[in-house]
Amino acid sequence: MTADGSLPSEEANAAGLLAEPHRVVAVGAGFLAEAISSQAVAVSTVDWRPPVVDADPLARVLADPRRREANSAALGRILASRAHLVDLAPARDALRLEPGVLLHAGPPIDWERASGPLRGALIGAALFEGLAGTSAEAEKRLAEEITLVPCHERSTVGPMAGVVSPSMWMFVLEDPSTGQRSYCSLNEGLGKVLRYGAYSPDVIERLDWMSSVLGPLLRDAIRRNGPYDVSSTVAQMVQMGDEGHNRNRAGTLMFLRDILPYLAESTAPPRDVAAVTRFIGGNDHFFLNLVMPACKLALDAARDLPGSTLVVAMARNGTDFGIQVAGTGDAWFTAPAAVPEGLYLGAYGAEDANPDIGDSAITETAGLGGFAMAAAPAIVRFVGGAVADAIRTTQEMYEITLGEHPLYQVPVLGFRGTPVGIDTTRVVRTGLLPQINTGIAGKIAGMGQVGAGLVRPPIECFIQALDALAAAAPELAVSSA
Amino acid sequence: MISFVEVRPGAYRDSVALMQISRDLANLDGVSAVLVAMATELNLDLLASMGFDRPPKAGPNDMVVAISAEDDDALAQARIVLEKALRGEHERRDGGLAGSAGGAPAMAGGLAQPVSRITAGALDGATLALVSVPGPYAFPEAVDALDAGLPVMIFSDNMPLEQEVWLKAAAAQRGLLVMGPDCGTALVAGVGLGFANVVRPGPVGIVAASGTGAQQLICLLDAADIGISHCLGVGGRDLSAAVGGRSTLQALDLLDADPATDMVVVLSKPPDPAVAEVVSHRASTLSKPVVIGLPGDTFPDLTAVAAAVLDALGKPPRTWPRWTPINPLPRRSGALRGLYAGGTLRDEALSIARERLGRISVDDPGALGHALVDFGDDRFTMGRAHPMIDPTLRADQLGRDLANPATGVVLVDVVLGHGAHPSPATPIAEVVHQIAATGEILPPVVAALIGTETDPQGLEAQAQLLVDAGVRVFLSHAEAVHVALDLLTGESP
Numbered sequence: 001m002t003a004d005g006s007l008p009s010e011e012a013n014a015a016g017l018l019a020e021p022h023r024v025v026a027v028g029a030g031f032l033a034e035a036i037s038s039q040a041v042a043v044s045t046v047d048w049r050p051p052v053v054d055a056d057p058l059a060r061v062l063a064d065p066r067r068r069e070a071n072s073a074a075l076g077r078i079l080a081s082r083a084h085l086v087d088l089a090p091a092r093d094a095l096r097l098e099p100g101v102l103l104h105a106g107p108p109i110d111w112e113r114a115s116g117p118l119r120g121a122l123i124g125a126a127l128f129e130g131l132a133g134t135s136a137e138a139e140k141r142l143a144e145e146i147t148l149v150p151c152h153e154r155s156t157v158g159p160m161a162g163v164v165s166p167s168m169w170m171f172v173l174e175d176p177s178t179g180q181r182s183y184c185s186l187n188e189g190l191g192k193v194l195r196y197g198a199y200s201p202d203v204i205e206r207l208d209w210m211s212s213v214l215g216p217l218l219r220d221a222i223r224r225n226g227p228y229d230v231s232s233t234v235a236q237m238v239q240m241g242d243e244g245h246n247r248n249r250a251g252t253l254m255f256l257r258d259i260l261p262y263l264a265e266s267t268a269p270p271r272d273v274a275a276v277t278r279f280i281g282g283n284d285h286f287f288l289n290l291v292m293p294a295c296k297l298a299l300d301a302a303r304d305l306p307g308s309t310l311v312v313a314m315a316r317n318g319t320d321f322g323i324q325v326a327g328t329g330d331a332w333f334t335a336p337a338a339v340p341e342g343l344y345l346g347a348y349g350a351e352d353a354n355p356d357i358g359d360s361a362i363t364e365t366a367g368l369g370g371f372a373m374a375a376a377p378a379i380v381r382f383v384g385g386a387v388a389d390a391i392r393t394t395q396e397m398y399e400i401t402l403g404e405h406p407l408y409q410v411p412v413l414g415f416r417g418t419p420v421g422i423d424t425t426r427v428v429r430t431g432l433l434p435q436i437n438t439g440i441a442g443k444i445a446g447m448g449q450v451g452a453g454l455v456r457p458p459i460e461c462f463i464q465a466l467d468a469l470a471a472a473a474p475e476l477a478v479s480s481a
Numbered sequence: 482m483i484s485f486v487e488v489r490p491g492a493y494r495d496s497v498a499l500m501q502i503s504r505d506l507a508n509l510d511g512v513s514a515v516l517v518a519m520a521t522e523l524n525l526d527l528l529a530s531m532g533f534d535r536p537p538k539a540g541p542n543d544m545v546v547a548i549s550a551e552d553d554d555a556l557a558q559a560r561i562v563l564e565k566a567l568r569g570e571h572e573r574r575d576g577g578l579a580g581s582a583g584g585a586p587a588m589a590g591g592l593a594q595p596v597s598r599i600t601a602g603a604l605d606g607a608t609l610a611l612v613s614v615p616g617p618y619a620f621p622e623a624v625d626a627l628d629a630g631l632p633v634m635i636f637s638d639n640m641p642l643e644q645e646v647w648l649k650a651a652a653a654q655r656g657l658l659v660m661g662p663d664c665g666t667a668l669v670a671g672v673g674l675g676f677a678n679v680v681r682p683g684p685v686g687i688v689a690a691s692g693t694g695a696q697q698l699i700c701l702l703d704a705a706d707i708g709i710s711h712c713l714g715v716g717g718r719d720l721s722a723a724v725g726g727r728s729t730l731q732a733l734d735l736l737d738a739d740p741a742t743d744m745v746v747v748l749s750k751p752p753d754p755a756v757a758e759v760v761s762h763r764a765s766t767l768s769k770p771v772v773i774g775l776p777g778d779t780f781p782d783l784t785a786v787a788a789a790v791l792d793a794l795g796k797p798p799r800t801w802p803r804w805t806p807i808n809p810l811p812r813r814s815g816a817l818r819g820l821y822a823g824g825t826l827r828d829e830a831l832s833i834a835r836e837r838l839g840r841i842s843v844d845d846p847g848a849l850g851h852a853l854v855d856f857g858d859d860r861f862t863m864g865r866a867h868p869m870i871d872p873t874l875r876a877d878q879l880g881r882d883l884a885n886p887a888t889g890v891v892l893v894d895v896v897l898g899h900g901a902h903p904s905p906a907t908p909i910a911e912v913v914h915q916i917a918a919t920g921e922i923l924p925p926v927v928a929a930l931i932g933t934e935t936d937p938q939g940l941e942a943q944a945q946l947l948v949d950a951g952v953r954v955f956l957s958h959a960e961a962v963h964v965a966l967d968l969l970t971g972e973s974p
Contacts, residue, residue: 028613
């Protein structure tokens with residue numbers, strides 16, 4: 001498949017076989033490549049290693065007659081997707097989120113297995129909604145009555161704990177050509193915040209302000225301005241040192257720049273306008289919550305294509321890492337989430353860190369974040385790496401992806417598009433795992449953010465996905481010819 | 482004596498590269514035993530048999546390093562050499578930031594920076610793929626090649642039949658040719674792939690189900706000053722009922738349309754009758770003459786196929802080159818011992834010898850009496866390189882057979898060309914000299930030398946090495962077999 005997802009032309013290549021001066025690509029025994037090279041014939045070699053899965057399911061998935069077309073379609077839909085911010089509204093209206101239901105990041109989980117930061121965020125949401133007066137009361141209701149649903153099941157993504165309750169305000173994104181929508185909450189900033197599992201009174205106060213001031217002012221500005229082109233801003237931020245996951249500084253400032261006149265024109269008290277602009281300008285991650293639903297919109301467009309091996313979601317709930325694949329519907333393939341490697345805030349250390357959490361790996365799934373690391377070399381400092389590591393990371397990701405994103409161009413790579421469309425078969429064949437940039441939550445409920453760093457998914461998710469794809473593929477038989 | 486065993490999880494090199502490293506380390510002073518290998522069951526057993534402790538946690542995706550040395554200094558030295566050797570591979574692989582557009586361009590005659598998969602775009606316009614990973618893993622690589630729009634030669638053997646069928650069906654749909662699996666040689670537009678002899682360009686196009694069979698034919702034609710346009714391998718199962726001759730039919734059409742080809746030769750293994758019918762019918766519709774060579778059926782052997790090609794080209798019959806020692810080893814009675822690197826040649830020897838000798842054991846070097854062994858067979862290549870590259874196993878057996886008074890004659894093949902051992906005659910000549918030096922009375926040794934003068938090893942030079950050891954050398958394998966049998970039975974050759 002070519003970078004843009006189209007299939008190579010199938011004009012008879014065979015005639016060329018006997019005519020052209022050949023350039024050979026050789027995979028396997030080195031002496032055979034050398035034998036070709038010694039004839040003064042150009043030869044490239046493949047750095048091959050045995051796949052990490054059994055040969056049979058892999059062959060069956062690769063032989064699935066639907067695979068090429070389905071992957072081509074999946075990638076095409078992702079690359080064609082455009083995200084406009086069209087509205088803001090509370091989740092009860094935007095998502096018709098019913099009382100007694102809370103959304104959370106990652107694959108499905110119950111209170112029993114929820115990690116510290118997810119529990120903390122759920123407690124905070126219960127307090128914020130007035131479902132409980134104390135954290136103890138909240139815990140009891142959460143354990144007994146409240147239904148937990150993954151954000152992903154409601155066209156939504158949530159960073160870190162990703163908890164969404166009916167009163168929280170949501171960004172509403174829409175693809176203008178398909179009318180498809182996706183949603184994300186508003187970013188609270190860093191440190192002691194709900195998404196990192198903090199639920200102290202100042203956290204709840206901030207959520208109250210976001211619902212009463214921030215959300216309505218932004219909604220009015222967007223309605224006055226008309227739809228805001230998030231995709232265009234993402235494309236620009238990638239050329240300005242952001243990778244759209246751990247670094248959203250340029251994106252946030254561009255958003256603020258664009259929205260500011262419409263905020264100023266509003267009838268809201270100047271005090272509130274000042275507070276809103278100060279809040280956005282003071283939070284380098286504000287735009288993350290627009291990048292994520294833009295990615296979600298693109299990847300949801302690629303869902304439900306039987307035979308496709310393309311990964312449409314990577315998400316973590318703080319306990320499990322889960323992935324979903326275009327060819328296997330809504331099935332989650334999960335394994336225990338790893339603890340990220342990174343830098344810690346203040347006196348915090350690795351012993352305080354919770355395993356990987358959040359839907360924000362949707363950015364990597366869509367070709368941003370770790371996959372666009374070469375565009376944001378500052379990020380590698382989280383693990384003490386060098387600029388070369390950032391470039392290598394992005395280059396490595398081309399090895400497991402189906403295409404390149406024409407909108408997300410990396411200047412240092414000669415404006416090559418970022419790698420996009422993770423191919424399950426490539427991951428299990430190479431053993432190369434997607435690189436995810438992430439924040440690190442404290443493992444105890446209420447602790448908040450303790451650091452930021454890098455993490456990779458467990459390979460087991462991809463092995464399970466491959467087995468499921470194999471089970472859904474026709475059997476490879478001699479008679480199938 | 483100190484022993485060092487280490488497991489390197491996830492490290493991978495191909496078995497030939499690791500064997501070379503092992504051999505280099507074992508040659509160091511003070512080092513007595515070395516195994517650097519992927520930790521397959523087989524290699525772990527080998528490790529144990531060499532007296533090393535079996536590491537508790539090691540699997541086929543891990544590399545195991547085992548070194549036995551006289552003292553700490555020797556061990557340290559060996560480890561330095563090891564790191565250098567492993568890094569040497571790496572250095573060639575790591576082009577740093579170069580090739581950000583996806584793999585550095587391949588330089589003419591040089592190995593470019595490796596890429597992680599076969600794609601058309603990432604390789605600066607690759608036009609042809611060669612797959613030689615272990616058989617169970619070859620399918621994904623071949624699929625990549627077809628997906629990238631590339632014709633593919635699959636050198637790997639042991640590919641499940643249904644995968645071959647799938648690949649050939651998909652390739653035919655996309656107008657691409659699959660050569661193989663188990664395709665040992667091909668010559669495509671001047672490029673030799675696999676084990677490939679260096680021949681002049683010429684009018685004969687070959688469609689071959691067998692690697693060494695095609696090499697024999699090519700070398701005989703070369704000796705008759707007849708060049709080859711292309712040799713398209715199709716794999717030994719192509720004419721089976723399941724595969725249906727897909728690649729053979731495609732190759733026939735390709736050669737028919739090729740302006741450089743004047744006549745076509747099909748070299749087959751015993752085909753499915755219905756498929757043979759389809760192939761002969763297709764052949765009869767070609768605009769060019771076709772010789773269908775089914776050894777043992779239309780022709781007694783490959784040499785007869787070569788004679789038929791000469792005849793079809795209007796050339797007179799000729800005698801094939803042979804090299805006779807000044808003091809050839811004298812004939813004696815006993816068992817025929819045929820030690821082969823090429824499976825097709827072993828088969829040809831079997832079909833010729835069976836008529837004259839009766840019962841012959843196959844692929845059991847320990848068997849008494851007449852025996853023919855193909856050291857390229859799976860049972861001998863598990864965990865080690867093909868005998869055309871690594872002559873050790875066959876040389877060891879040759880030594881045993883030469884020293885055995887029950888041996889009446891030894892028959893070997895020596896295959897030259899790209900990809901083969903840099904001097905395959907040397908280990909054979911050396912063993913003969915060694916055993917002769919012990920004062921043993923040797924049985925006669927007869928060699929089929931499959932090569933051309935333009936091969937990297939040089940035909941005359943290789944023949945000379947053998948002749949100097951008293952070996953009778955023939956370019957025609959069939960002739961070599963008949964001479965060996967004549968020596969054995971006392972008939973005059």
